[in-house]
Amino acid sequence: MREQQLRTVVTFHTTAEAMALEQICKHRGIGGKLISAPRQLSADCGIAWCAPVEETAAIRAAIEESVLEIDRIHEIMLYV
Amino acid sequence: MIYLDNAATTVYKPPCVAEAVVNAMGNLGNSGRGVHGTSLTASRVIYDTRAALASLFNAPSPARVAFTSNSTEALNTAILGLFTAGDHVISTDLEHNSVLRPLYLLQQQGVAVDFIHADTQGQIHYEDFEKLLRPNTRAIVCTHASNLTGDTLDIAWIGKFAHEHGLLFIVDASQTAGALPIDMVAMSIDVLCFTGHKSLMGPQGTGGLCVAEGVEIRPLKSGGTGVQTYLPHQPAEMPTHLEAGTLNGHGIAGLGAALDFINSVGIETIHSHEMSLMQRFYEGVRNLEGVTIYGDFTRDRAPIVTLNIGDIPSGEVADILSGEFSIATRAGAHCAPRLHTALGTVEQGAVRFSFGYYNTIEDVDAAIAAVRSIAL
Known part of the structure; x- marks a missing residue:
């Protein structure tokens, strides 16, 4: 069976916010990828940004400096 | 992939669909906005697609096929355009939000809505329709097939039940148009809502509703039609009654090509x-x-x-x-x-x-x- 790993996950109110963070992270060379919004965070579907926990500070700074609206930043165990 | x-x-569609869209983008004017060549080309392409859809679903005529941008818009048009406060509508637990949310909106406007419950296996029990009937019941709104499980509802049975009790029957065919045979007459369907981009294999941004004769729907939108310009309200005649603004001629051309392909196969x-x-x-x-x-x-x-x-x-x-x-x-x-x-x-x-x-x-x-x- 697969092992879970600790991940940083950013959730959003809209798909447009997720697209914006992906662009920002790509531009700044911050690692990560878009995933299905984890069910343990919300059953409401949507997409989330998932990154290694080492990127948390960089992601937080990118969000603040870009004045990007997001839902929340989480650290949770995931299979992906 | x-x-x-x-x-x-x-995603994968007959090559003729994209070819038709590209061709339309170079040749189609605005349907119903004049008699110059490009406008007429658009009108003809759109009419041919109406006719193909009417034939596919056994709708009364091409004029009873109105185009929308997708199933959701078609369902909103039907659900919000047929009922008023004091009416009662029956639906099911199998529905997509494109049916549920317009129904919840109706509830806020004084329309009563009941749902046939699904059991833990996702199945409904048809005897429940009778139990939910009220003197003010106006219609049954339901899907042809669940977008979650793929289970179909017996819409011929439900349509017959609806008409035996004087109810309108509105069907969400998002998952079945192009995938399963649909016959509006044999299945007693009054309004059939479909999307063009799923099993019909047409472009996104296409869809519509087929409306039985005698069923009057209040338009969701009003606006330019290219006809009856000095009339202060939306013309009463179908399909213009339910089509305000420029149609998605390019997409509809692609949908027409997809229908030709489906008919050939x-x-x-x-x-x-x-x-x-x-x-x-x-x-x-x-x-x-x-x-x-x-x-x-x-x-x-x-x-x-x-x-x-x-x-x-x-x-x-x-x-x-x-x-x-x-x-x-x-x-x-x-x-x-x-x-x-x-x-x-x-x-x-x-x-x-x-x-x-x-x-x-x-x-x-x-x-x-x-x-x-x-x-x-």
């Missing part, structure tokens, strides 16, 4: 191919340890298999399928909150594999192997 998310939209042939793929996948995963499948596979259905693997969140399964196996599926709640609630899958969601005309046996076998690998 192996594309098994055809219930969301078909035959709906029965398409359905048979998709069902054989679905059945192969179902047989390949049904006995895997930890795999739970939802729906009834003893009846004719839409080509969908929805499952969970152990207690792994569905979104993670779909992301593994995509990331490691290049297999596209759809996880989560599928905009079907009431059926997920009935199935007990609100927390985990579920992973939907949906098959289309351009899928192959090799696609199916790769998907079986991927599910097996994740389940082990």
Whole structure:
């Protein structure tokens, strides 16, 4: 069976916010990828940004400096 | 990439569809806005597509086919345009939010709505329709097939029941238009709402509603029509009554080409191919340890298999399928909150594999192997 790993996950109110963070992270060379919004965070579907926990500070700074609206930043165990 | 998310939209379409769109973008003017060549070309293409849809669904005439941008707009047009405060409408737990949310909006406006409940297997019980009837019941609104499980409803039975009780019958054919035979007359359908970009294999941004004679729907939108300019309100005549503003002529041209393709192959042939793929996948995963499948596979259905693997969140399964196996599926709640609630899958969601005309046996076998690998 697969092992879970600790991940940083950013959730959003809209798909447009997720697209914006992906662009920002790509531009700044911050690692990560878009995933299905984890069910343990919300059953409401949507997409989330998932990154290694080492990127948390960089992601937080990118969000603040870009004045990007997001839902929340989480650290949770995931299979992906 | 192996594309098994055809219930969301078909990515692989007959080549003639894109060709028709490109051709239309170079040649179509605005339908109904003059008699110069490009305007007339647009009007003719759009009319031909209306006629093809009327023929496919046995609608009364091309004029009773109104174009919208998708099923959701068609359903909103029908649901919000037929009822007023004091009416009562019956629907089911199998519905997509494109039916549910307009119905919830009606509830806020004083329309009573009851739902036929699905059991823990996702099945409704047809005797419940009789139990929910009220003196002010005006209509039954339901899907032809669940977008979550692929289970079909017996719409011929429901249509007959509706007409025996003087009710309108509105059908959401989002999952079945182009995938299963639909006959508005034989199935007693008053309003058939369809989308163009799923099993009809047309472009996104196309869809519409076929309206039986005598059924009057208040328009959702008012605006330019190219006719009756000095009339202060939307013209009463169909299809203009339900079509305000420039139509998506380019997309409709593509939809027309898709319909030509479907007619040349035959709906029965398409359905048979998709069902054989679905059945192969179902047989390949049904006995895997930890795999739970939802729906009834003893009846004719839409080509969908929805499952969970152990207690792994569905979104993670779909992301593994995509990331490691290049297999596209759809996880989560599928905009079907009431059926997920009935199935007990609100927390985990579920992973939907949906098959289309351009899928192959090799696609199916790769998907079986991927599910097996994740389940082990």
